[in-house]
Amino acid sequence: xxxxxxxxxxxxxxxxxxxxxxxxxxxxxxxxxxxxxxxxxxxxxxxxxxxxxxxxxxxxxxxxxxxxxxxxxxxxxxxxxxxxxxxxxxxxxxxxxxxxxxxxxxxxxxxxxxxxxxxxxxxxxxxxxxxxxxxxxxxxxxxxxxxxxxxxxxxxxxxxxxxxxxxxxxxxxxxxxxxxxxxxxxxxxxxxxxxxxxxxxxxxxxxxxxxxxxxxxxxxxxxxxxxxxxxxxxxxxxxxxxxxxxxxxxxxxxxxxxxxxxxxxxxxxxxxxxxxxxxxxxxxxxxxxxxxxxxxxxxxxxxxxxxxxxxxxxxxxxxxxxxxxxxxxxxxxxxxxxxxxxxxxxxxxxxxxxxxxxxxxxxxxxxxxxxxxxxxxxxx
Numbered sequence: 485x486x487x488x489x490x491x492x493x494x495x496x497x498x499x500x501x502x503x504x505x506x507x508x509x510x511x512x513x514x515x516x517x518x519x520x521x522x523x524x525x526x527x528x529x530x531x532x533x534x535x536x537x538x539x540x541x542x543x544x545x546x547x548x549x550x551x552x553x554x555x556x557x558x559x560x561x562x563x564x565x566x567x568x569x570x571x572x573x574x575x576x577x578x579x580x581x582x583x584x585x586x587x588x589x590x591x592x593x594x595x596x597x598x599x600x601x602x603x604x605x606x607x608x609x610x611x612x613x614x615x616x617x618x619x620x621x622x623x624x625x626x627x628x629x630x631x632x633x634x635x636x637x638x639x640x641x642x643x644x645x646x647x648x649x650x651x652x653x654x655x656x657x658x659x660x661x662x663x664x665x666x667x668x669x670x671x672x673x674x675x676x677x678x679x680x681x682x683x684x685x686x687x688x689x690x691x692x693x694x695x696x697x698x699x700x701x702x703x704x705x706x707x708x709x710x711x712x713x714x715x716x717x718x719x720x721x722x723x724x725x726x727x728x729x730x731x732x733x734x735x736x737x738x739x740x741x742x743x744x745x746x747x748x749x750x751x752x753x754x755x756x757x758x759x760x761x762x763x764x765x766x767x768x769x770x771x772x773x774x775x776x777x778x779x780x781x782x783x784x785x786x787x788x789x790x791x792x793x794x795x796x797x798x799x800x801x802x803x804x805x806x807x808x809x810x811x812x813x814x815x816x817x818x819x820x821x822x823x824x825x826x827x828x829x830x831x832x833x834x835x836x837x838x839x840x841x842x843x844x845x846x847x848x849x850x851x852x853x854x855x856x857x858x859x860x861x862x863x864x
Contacts, residue, residue, distance in 0.1 A: 488573035488857050490514045493564075494521040495581040496553065497539075500528050502672060502766045503599050506651075507578050508532045509673050509842050510849060520567040520586065522560065523550050542566050557604075558630045561585060561637040574857055577645075580763075585641030593860040595853060596645045597670070600655050600763040601662045605635045608698065615697050639663065647856050649849070652764040652785040670849055671788075673842035674769045678743060681775025681830040682751030688714035689818070690753035690776075692746060692767050693760075695721030700759035700781070705730045706811040707818065708757075715757070718749060750774035755803070755821060758786060759814065765789065768803070773837035775830025778803035779817050791836055798827035802836045 494507050497519075511517065511533035518538045523545040529535055542563045549556055564582040569575055575592055577583040580599035588594040604612040609631060618624040642648075642663035650656035650667040659667045691704045701717065708715035709732035717727065717737045728737060741749065747770075750756070756771035756778045764785035768778040772790075780786040782805030790803040804824075806817035 488861075490517040490574045490576060490853075491569050491572040492517050492519045492537075493567065493569060493575060493577035493579075493583045493586045494519060495560075495579060495583045496522045497524045497529060497534065498550065498553065499525075500532060502764075503578060503580060504529070504532075504534075505675065505842075506597060506599075506672050506845070508534055509846050510576065511537055513846055513850060517572075518570070520569055521583075522563050523553065525550065540567060557581075557634070561634060561641075573861075574853060576853065582638075582641070584645050585637065586644070588644060593857055594644060594646050595649060595856060596647070597649045597651070597849070598655060598659055598667065599651050599672075601658055602634065602638055603698075605631045605638060606662055607658070609635075611697070646860065647852075649852060652788055654785050654788065655763045658763075668852055670845060670852065671840050672764060672766065673845035674766055674773065674837065674840045676773045676837060676841055678747050679750060679770055679773035679837075680747070681834065682748075685754050685776065686752045687754055688716050688752075689779075690716050690718070690749055690756050690771075691759070692718040692749070692756065692770075694719050695723040695727060697723060698760050699723075700809060701727055702730055703759040703781075703809065703811050703814050704757040705735055707814040708732075708734060710811065711815055711818065713818070716749060716753070718746060746770075747774065750776055754825070755779050755818075757814070757818075758790075759809070760784075761809075762786065769837045769840050772802050772833035775833050777801075777821070777825070777828040777833060779814070779821055780805055781809055781814075782807050783809075789836075789840070791832075793824065793827075798824045799829070800832060801828060802833045803828075 520540045522542050524539055524541050544563050560582045564585050565587050567586050575588045575594045577596045579596055581602055584596040618627045648659050648665050648667035650669050651672050653669055656667040656669050691701050693699050705727050715735045718741055720740050750771050751774040753776050758768050758778055758780040761784040769789050771778050778790050780790050791801050792805055793801040804817050804821050806813040
């Protein structure tokens with residue numbers, strides 16, 4: 485296998501989450517690769533490989549923009565095109581927004597690990613307008629015009645990518661529908677090492693995640709309130725006050741916790757409630773790594789990570805699905821889970837989660853990069 489140089493492009497580096505963990509794992513494999521992104525907050529990445537790399541940012545890398553970064557999305561297509569990625573042999577972009585639109589030379593191979601095409605201009609376009617209060621009036625038409633422009637740019641930017649790699653089969657189908665391209669699938673890495681099954685699962689249910697509308701934490705809060713079941717909610721976000729208003733006395737809000745505290749909560753819960761339609765969703769796998777079963781909405785990436793019972797036999801299962809995004813549908817799934825809960829074995833959940841390790845992710849990514857590079861080199 486021939487040697488080649490690599491550079492990375494990331495949308496932005498503000499919080500260390502699942503998307504950033506994908507970049508970080510590859511930073512460990514390519515220690516000389518440079519990183520290009522819209523803006524960067526160093527304090528969030530001190531425990532990762534990322535700070536050891538040379539990082540290039542754009543004019544958006546200023547407190548005024550970084551503190552309001554969701555406000556300036558109209559600037560992102562222009563900003564990402566200002567990144568000078570140089571002349572590496574391979575550019576690997578990690579994109580859920582505009583990173584795949586970086587300008588790359590025609591003699592450089594551009595691979596994109598796509599978390600999703602931009603949600604708020606495609607699948608969540610109308611919900612985004614509704615939740616932002618932009619359904620009518622002058623501001624609405626300005627927002628619609630901006631999103632239309634980003635949609636046109638995004639579709640054109642897909643032509644700059646040689647090969648897409650999707651983080652799930654669900655996202656691969658979305659890439660094919662929106663960009664007209666077939667994508668390879670490599671599941672993202674899950675930090676399995678910090679999760680362990682507890683000595684005994686507790687009697688409460690658990691929700692972990694940012695309190696934003698598409699996560700549908702309201703379904704868990706309403707269902708558990710109606711059923712009088714104990715629920716712990718971990719995380720914060722703009723929906724928190726609304727959720728507190730919906731919650732009854734059995735719902736406890738824990739706010740943001742440390743990684744170690746989250747791991748403890750995972751290990752002690754009766755089950756994780758996962759109510760949103762996610763592109764992949766790492767949280768259900770973290771719960772399974774802690775030996776905890778999952779009750780998930782039966783759409784999106786959860787269908788690829790949670791194993792339901794077959795024919796009423798839950799001995800090989802790691803969770804259940806509820807079919808409709810309603811509190812009633814979730815409540816029915818909780819009732820079924822209550823009947824089957826003694827069949828869910830922590831060892832089965834841990835074994836299923838182990839299929840999504842970081843070592844597996846790195847191995848699969850390196851194989852694709854090397855194979856695509858050899859084929860590209862032969863065509864140059």
